[in-house]
Amino acid sequence: MLNRHKELTEEFSTPRSEGDTEEKIRSCLICRKDFSSAWAGERICRNCKSTSAWRSGIA
Numbered sequence: 652m653l654n655r656h657k658e659l660t661e662e663f664s665t666p667r668s669e670g671d672t673e674e675k676i677r678s679c680l681i682c683r684k685d686f687s688s689a690w691a692g693e694r695i696c697r698n699c700k701s702t703s704a705w706r707s708g709i710a
Contacts, residue, residue, distance in 0.1 A: 674689055
């Protein structure tokens with residue numbers, strides 16, 4: 652059962668290549684300020700993610 656969970660987790664996780672895992676400075680798609688992004692798919696800064704609008708799905 653544990654192995655099946657691991658397979659499903661890997662199957663539905665965000666694909667990452669070597670280029671995806673590099674930390675990089677990116678512009679937030681909401682506030683446009685630069686922030687340190689841990690991977691290529693992280694495009695919203697922590698400040699914007701902490702707003703009630705973001706948490707409720709309005710943003």
